[in-house]
Amino acid sequence: MALSWRSWLANEGSKHLFLFFWLSLNVWFFGKTFLLYYQGLQYYYLHQMLGLGLCVSRASASVLNLNCCLVLLPMCRVLLAFLRGSQRVASRKTRRLLDKSKTFHVTCGVTICIFSVLHVAAHLVNALNFSENYNEDFPAINAANYRGEDPRKLLFATVPGLTGVIMVLVLFLMCTASTYAIRVSNYDIFWYTHNLFFVFYILLMLHVSGGVLKYQTNLEEHPPGCFNPNKTLRQNMTMPKAFEELFPDYTTECFPQDLPVPEPFVQNNLMRICSEEPKFQSHFPETWLWISGPLCLYCVERLYRYIRSNKPVTITSVISHPSNVLEVRMVKDDFKARPGQYVILHCPRVSTLESHPFTLTMCPTDTKATFGVHLKVVGDWTERFRDLLLLHSNQDAEILPIFQQRRYPNDDWKCYKLRRLYFVWVCRDVESFRWFADLLCMLHNKLWQENRPDYINIQLYLSQTDGIQKIIGEKYQALNSRLLIGRPRWKLLFDEIAKCNRRKTIGVFCCGPNKISKILHKLSNSSNSYGTRFEYNKESFS
Amino acid sequence: MGQIEWAMWANEQALAAGLIMLTGGIVAVAGQFKGWYFAAYAIVAGVLVCLLEYPRSKRIKGSTMERCGQKYLTAVVKLFGPLTRNYYIRAVLHAALAVPAGFLLSTILGTVCLAIASGIYLLAAVRGEEWRPIEQKPRERPHMGDTIKQPPSNPPPRPPAEARRKQPPEAGGQVNPIPVEAE
Numbered sequence: 001m002a003l004s005w006r007s008w009l010a011n012e013g014s015k016h017l018f019l020f021f022w023l024s025l026n027v028w029f030f031g032k033t034f035l036l037y038y039q040g041l042q043y044y045y046l047h048q049m050l051g052l053g054l055c056v057s058r059a060s061a062s063v064l065n066l067n068c069c070l071v072l073l074p075m076c077r078v079l080l081a082f083l084r085g086s087q088r089v090a091s092r093k094t095r096r097l098l099d100k101s102k103t104f105h106v107t108c109g110v111t112i113c114i115f116s117v118l119h120v121a122a123h124l125v126n127a128l129n130f131s132e133n134y135n136e137d138f139p140a141i142n143a144a145n146y147r148g149e150d151p152r153k154l155l156f157a158t159v160p161g162l163t164g165v166i167m168v169l170v171l172f173l174m175c176t177a178s179t180y181a182i183r184v185s186n187y188d189i190f191w192y193t194h195n196l197f198f199v200f201y202i203l204l205m206l207h208v209s210g211g212v213l214k215y216q217t218n219l220e221e222h223p224p225g226c227f228n229p230n231k232t233l234r235q236n237m238t239m240p241k242a243f244e245e246l247f248p249d250y251t252t253e254c255f256p257q258d259l260p261v262p263e264p265f266v267q268n269n270l271m272r273i274c275s276e277e278p279k280f281q282s283h284f285p286e287t288w289l290w291i292s293g294p295l296c297l298y299c300v301e302r303l304y305r306y307i308r309s310n311k312p313v314t315i316t317s318v319i320s321h322p323s324n325v326l327e328v329r330m331v332k333d334d335f336k337a338r339p340g341q342y343v344i345l346h347c348p349r350v351s352t353l354e355s356h357p358f359t360l361t362m363c364p365t366d367t368k369a370t371f372g373v374h375l376k377v378v379g380d381w382t383e384r385f386r387d388l389l390l391l392h393s394n395q396d397a398e399i400l401p402i403f404q405q406r407r408y409p410n411d412d413w414k415c416y417k418l419r420r421l422y423f424v425w426v427c428r429d430v431e432s433f434r435w436f437a438d439l440l441c442m443l444h445n446k447l448w449q450e451n452r453p454d455y456i457n458i459q460l461y462l463s464q465t466d467g468i469q470k471i472i473g474e475k476y477q478a479l480n481s482r483l484l485i486g487r488p489r490w491k492l493l494f495d496e497i498a499k500c501n502r503r504k505t506i507g508v509f510c511c512g513p514n515k516i517s518k519i520l521h522k523l524s525n526s527s528n529s530y531g532t533r534f535e536y537n538k539e540s541f542s
Numbered sequence: 543m544g545q546i547e548w549a550m551w552a553n554e555q556a557l558a559a560g561l562i563m564l565t566g567g568i569v570a571v572a573g574q575f576k577g578w579y580f581a582a583y584a585i586v587a588g589v590l591v592c593l594l595e596y597p598r599s600k601r602i603k604g605s606t607m608e609r610c611g612q613k614y615l616t617a618v619v620k621l622f623g624p625l626t627r628n629y630y631i632r633a634v635l636h637a638a639l640a641v642p643a644g645f646l647l648s649t650i651l652g653t654v655c656l657a658i659a660s661g662i663y664l665l666a667a668v669r670g671e672e673w674r675p676i677e678q679k680p681r682e683r684p685h686m687g688d689t690i691k692q693p694p695s696n697p698p699p700r701p702p703a704e705a706r707r708k709q710p711p712e713a714g715g716q717v718n719p720i721p722v723e724a725e
Contacts (some may be wrong), residue, residue, distance in 0.1 A: 121569075124647055151647060172655050176554040181598070181607045186546050317720060329720075380545050438722040 004527030009535050010505075011525055014093050015100055019107070022070075026063050026111070034059040042215040044224030045141055045278065049133045057122035058213070060115045065290040067115070068204065072294040073109035074101035076301045096537065113175055120168060125539055127151040127161075130519070131462075132343050140280045143212045160210035163203045170200045188354070201295055204287060211282030218279045226272040309346065316370055318389045322431035326386050329372040331363065337363045337371060345373070350384045359539075361436075419504075420454065422497060424488060426461040430470040433460055433483075437476045444478045461488045494523045498532035506532060511539045549629060549671045552662035556636060557595040559659050563643055563652025564588030570648040580646040587639045588652065594619065594626065597646060600674040608676055616675045627674075629667035636660035 037043050046055055074080070085099050127143075131154065134147035143154055149495040151236045155161040176182075177193040216224065311332065319327040337343070337360055346355035362372035377386050423440075427433055440458060447455050460469065460483045497506060510520050517538050524536035563584045570581030597616040600606050619626045626632070640656035643649040 120651070128647070168651065169654060169658070172555070172558065175552055176558050179554055179572070182551060182554060184607065185550060185601060185604065186545050189548075319719060389546075439679050442722055 003525060004533075007527065007533050010533055011521075014097050018097060018104075022104075022107075026066060027109055029062045029066055030059045033062040039186075040215075040225050041219050042217075045135065045138060045216065046213065049135055049141070050129045053122045053125035053129060054213070057119055059127055060119040060122065061287075063115045064112060064119060065287050067108045067111045068201070068287075069290045069294050071105055071112060071296045074108075075103040076298055077101075078301050078304060079297070096535075099537065109175075109178070113171060116168065116171055120164070123164070124151075124155075127154045130154060138278055139282070141214055158210060159210070160207050160212055163207040163210075164342070167200055167203045167207065170196050175199070192353075193472045201291060204291065205285075206377045208287040211285075214280035214282050216278045217281050218276065221275045222278045223272050224278070226274040228274045309344075315389070320390065321374070321435050323429050323435075324377040325432070325435055326377060326382075326389070327361070327372055327374050327435075328389070329370050331364075331369050331371075333371070335364055335371065339363055342370075343373065345385075347385060347388070350388060351381055354381055356381060370521035420457065420501070422457045422459070424459045424461070424493070426463050426488060426516075428462075428464045430462055430472060430483075433472045433476075433479065437472055437479055441476055441478050458482050459484065459488070459493075461486065463487050490519055490523055494534070495528060498528040498530045498534075501530075501532055503531040504533075506534050508534050508536045509539070510537070543633060545603070547601060547666070547671060548662055548692075549666035549673070550601070550667065552629075552659050552666055553595055553598060555655065555662060556591055559636075559652055559655035560588045560591030560595060562588075562655055563649055564592065566649035566652050569645075570646055575646070575648065577646050584643040584646070584652060587643060591636065591639060591656065594632075599672075600676045600677065606676055611662040611689035612676075613678060619673075620675045627672050629663050629671060629673065632673075633660045633667060634665040635661065704715060712724075 034055045037047060037058050043054070075472075080098055082102055084095055128151050130143045131147070131149050131151045134144055134149075135141055136147075143158070155165065172195055173193050177189045183190045216222070234519035282338045313332040315328060315330050317329045319329075321327060339360070341363075342357045342359045344355045344357045358373040358375050360371055361374045362370065375382055375385075377383055412432045425433070443456060444453075444458065447453060458479065460472075460479060462483060462485050465485050471483075472483060473480075508520055508524050510517050517540075521536050521538075565588075567581040567584030567588060571578050571585065573580065593615060596609060597619050598606055598609055624631075636656050637660040639652045640660065643656075644653040646651040
């Protein structure tokens, strides 16, 4: 399948551009901080003591600052939904970019993990160097108390060290519970461990308050590497190499490290004499500025969601469908929703802590306030919920589920001037089609009456068959004739749709397992000979 | 929280911890740090843990995602029988493997992570979980002849099988109690 540049650009272009921008930002921060500590005069003595470990640890810290700030923003779903739905964000491209918020969150998370590893490794080396290269001349700059102090004490008995270690453990727990396999099989573990992020951020704020690394404040009075005639020259005295060449009589033995001589010093070619001892001061914790904004924003959003969810909902009816599916219809005051959005149901009697998302299958309209969801009984929460609704339905108001409404971005179909709708539905069991068989038939009849029979093209596929001819039901003739056995052949389907809609833009909306999604994504990017463009959209909860 | 399979999470943790230990060990050996023999041990222990933890166990309910190429290691791990099946033994093994690496700074993180994994395995063992190998299902060849049992007895036109039976076609059929409206 040849790649179509127009389709690829439409589907992937803005995503990749954004990613490139984010990557450049990271590289820039890393490089800028690295060079600052490598060349900066105020870090001269510190660099001499710690070497490359200082530069790597600080550079990775600045990347971590950026990503810890950015990682929370895609999770402010109420805010994103507001942006997405408002008139200000009119472009479809921006809306589709906002849809990728979860992917961006994962990207930032992975970056945090990788750079944490780098940061920790560099600081371990720093701990060793603080211990071995204890600076007797300028004791203020040291983190160790004496030469040769056990580096493990620096790691575990200082505030930055201890908070750092605990943060790594929290990150380890969060990371191992966030893999795809765990999310798909035991979502609870992922959800509960991920809420440890709050502990992580609190520890982060304590971590940077330690003030271990210091910079020199009096560069004018004491240019680094200057000559102090009052002090006797000891082995670890700082003497740049250029100095040795100029004044061989005054130099001692080896200079521990071949450091780059500060530029202004060499250029002036003067023997600068120190007028006073260097003074050192800790940095202001820059991280507080980075993370306080997003953290507050996210906390406010969680609070808002919690407050809004406290109004209970009334269940008006519960219908049992074949293949273990339950339809629940509810009413709630002041509830508005658009097709494609989902709600999160929370029922304290079933489980105090769990809440689950379900796409709305019926939205409230101006005339009717009822809305509904279909839920399939798969795990323990849905089982208990079904038992509660069906078996104990004579019990009273305690059952009312408290519910949160979220605006999920996939109501994008409004942006497309809908001329035709192709509805492709793949099920394993023929009974499953009954969930919406009535609705589909009714819709088909209505459009037939309005003389628009080709507005909806329904194609139903039965993916697993045991060879016997199946029908959905005698009264669903419109659907029986559109039932095909076997999996859909997507390439042929795409070709046919492209041929019937030449030079148009077609929105592809996929809700299903990853395998189908990958195939459809690839097909949406590939070229066809009719000039049709496919824009790919996906919805997934895991 | 009733049906969480802790062993799956412990498995991810142990695999990650094995890799962390391996990396720390390699760094220490390459840099010839003081006490690098602990690092050499950490490399061996890390590899052992990774090999043991690579094959994922089969879930109690639902299908399990296999790791790429895990069937070869599944065959090996299966050979040890109860030693690898029982999670108490695994918890103790990981705890024991973790201890010596704790003496070197570069592998201490691996120690702590493996210890956490050992703890979660203990929890899984207490809840009665076990390691089960994921067996390869033999591919069923579609039998072409099975559906053709007998030639049809009626001449055409023949109504479908359901109509020929006297009982109602929709046993337990779907009657929507509330009429569906298309808006």
